[in-house]
Amino acid sequence: xxxxxxxxxxxxTVLGAAALLKNHVTGGRCPSKATIRGKTVVVxxxxxxxxxxxxxxxxxxxxxxxxxxxxxxxxEEAAKEIRGKTLNPHVYACHxxxxxxxxxxxxxxxxxxxxxxxxxxxxxxxxxxxxAGKTEDGFDMQFGVxxxxxxxxxxxxxDKLKESAPSRVINLTxxxxxxxxxxxxxxxxxxxxxxTKQAYCQSKLANVLFTxxxxxxxxxxxxxxxxxxPGVVATELGRHTGLHQSQFSSSVLSPFFSMLVKSPDLGxxxxxxxxxxxxxxxxxxxxxxxxxxxxxxxxxxxEEAARQLWEVSSRLVGLEEKAQSDKSNPPTEVQSKAxxxxxxxxxxxxxxxxxxxxxx
Numbered sequence: 001x002x003x004x005x006x007x008x009x010x011x012x013t014v015l016g017a018a019a020l021l022k023n024h025v026t027g028g029r030c031p032s033k034a035t036i037r038g039k040t041v042v043v044x045x046x047x048x049x050x051x052x053x054x055x056x057x058x059x060x061x062x063x064x065x066x067x068x069x070x071x072x073x074x075x076e077e078a079a080k081e082i083r084g085k086t087l088n089p090h091v092y093a094c095h096x097x098x099x100x101x102x103x104x105x106x107x108x109x110x111x112x113x114x115x116x117x118x119x120x121x122x123x124x125x126x127x128x129x130x131x132a133g134k135t136e137d138g139f140d141m142q143f144g145v146x147x148x149x150x151x152x153x154x155x156x157x158x159d160k161l162k163e164s165a166p167s168r169v170i171n172l173t174x175x176x177x178x179x180x181x182x183x184x185x186x187x188x189x190x191x192x193x194x195x196t197k198q199a200y201c202q203s204k205l206a207n208v209l210f211t212x213x214x215x216x217x218x219x220x221x222x223x224x225x226x227x228x229x230p231g232v233v234a235t236e237l238g239r240h241t242g243l244h245q246s247q248f249s250s251s252v253l254s255p256f257f258s259m260l261v262k263s264p265d266l267g268x269x270x271x272x273x274x275x276x277x278x279x280x281x282x283x284x285x286x287x288x289x290x291x292x293x294x295x296x297x298x299x300x301x302x303e304e305a306a307r308q309l310w311e312v313s314s315r316l317v318g319l320e321e322k323a324q325s326d327k328s329n330p331p332t333e334v335q336s337k338a339x340x341x342x343x344x345x346x347x348x349x350x351x352x353x354x355x356x357x358x359x360x
Contacts, residue, residue: 027231027262027290030057030269032277037062040117040164041275042157044096044150045125047074050172050230052082053268054122054275059088061276066115068096068107068125098125098149099135101317108156117164118157120275123150123171126203132194139316140188142196146203151210152317158223165222166281169214170274173207173227175289178297180205182305184312206309208287208296213306215285224284228270231290232261 041058045051046067059065059082069075075093083091094110097103111118126146135144154169161167180201186192189199211227218225273291274280287296299305313319 027266027269027292029266030273030277030291032273032279034276034278035062036119036276038064039119040064040066040115041120041122042066042068042111042118043122043124044068044098044153047071047078047093049264050267050271051122051124052078053264054124054271055079055091056082056086057265057268057272058120058275059083059086059091062088063120064090065092066111067091067093069093070095070097070099096125096153097136098145098153099141101137101152103136104149104152105156108153111157112160115160118160119164119167121154121157121161121167121169122271122275123154123169123207124271125150126172129196129200131196132189134188137317138188140199142199142203143187143206146200147206147210148313148317150207151313152319154214155314155319158218161223162221167223168275168280169223169225170271171207171211171225171227172271173211173229173287174200174204175229176201177204177208177229177300180297181299182206182209182309184308187312187316205297205300206313208300209302209306209309210313211287212285212300212303213310218284224280224282226274226280226284226286226288227296228274228288229290230267230270 036058041055041063043051043055043058043065046055046065047069051067055065055067055078065079065082065088067075067079069078072093072095075095079091079093083089094107095103096107127142130141133141135141135149137144139148150171161169180203181198182202182205183192187202208227211225214225270288270290274288286293287300288294295301
């Protein structure tokens with residue numbers, strides 16, 4: 001029996017060290033034990049992956065959870081599962097298609113009419129490196145869902161968030177923003193050859209620019225907004241990346257990826273942290289790599305680009321700016337060159353087919 005003690009001890013030590021290393025690399029769990037009873041949280045794309053686990057964790061902490069999803073069958077099933085596991089009856093499935101301006105407006109109107117408050121908005125839903133395609137309104141799918149959809153939703157819920165202050169907005173972005181570039185001349189890939197990777201990186205950079213500009217505009221309102229890169233998470237979001245499709249990557253690289261790639265449960269912890277942590281009270285306009293504040297890429301710090309993106313986005317989704325905002329941010333020559341709305345661009349043309357968004 002004694003001859004097995006050393007091998008077993010070594011194996012146990014290695015296994016334990018690997019578990020500790022993975023916990024360190026992936027960021028671990030939200031350290032805050034705060035509960036959110038009496039608070040309402042809206043989570044987009046909550047029927048699967050990070051969104052579902054975020055909804056589950058916040059339901060466990062006592063919140064009233066609104067799950068905004070495109071696929072209502074999956075959303076209802078997820079909501080039922082979360083209610084059963086957390087014993088929190090206040091978990092609800094609501095239809096929200098971020099690839100449709102009409103759907104976003106209907107969802108926001110429902111929130112304003114039916115919910116007394118919105119304390120936390122988690123803009124979680126997204127698509128990643130999907131094939132070329134357009135949203136219902138003619139936007140590039142990744143730019144439309146990842147940025148424009150959440151831009152519109154957030155703006156439509158701002159009054160409710162202000163009424164519920166102190167409240168929080170959390171935007172999920174990606175480390176991919178560091179190689180992103182906002183092409184104001186061709187945001188929707190109408191002129192240049194479509195590059196799914198660059199389209200994704202552009203949308204993720206837009207998330208950070210939007211976060212910083214929104215934080216500036218919300219100063220003094222009691223509403224904070226921060227962005228987080230949740231890490232590399234094993235979800236359906238990566239179905240178009242081609243990862244592990246070769247025998248080499250599946251057999252040789254898998255052990256290394258398994259050390260770096262986290263579960264959806266761990267992937268949800270950054271969102272939970274930004275939503276509930278006491279130390280995040282009053283903190284706004286920041287970018288977090290998992291749960292550690294970092295400075296984003298230089299292009300994400302460009303205040304002029306952030307302002308221009310806001311104004312172009314407002315125009316594209318048909319969001320009328322308040323007179324006060326217009327007065328404090330007068331149009332410039334650069335803005336006058338902003339692209340027309342997609343509807344204006346496409347007047348008299350046949351609509352392009354849309355593709356299904358992933359993970360919504």
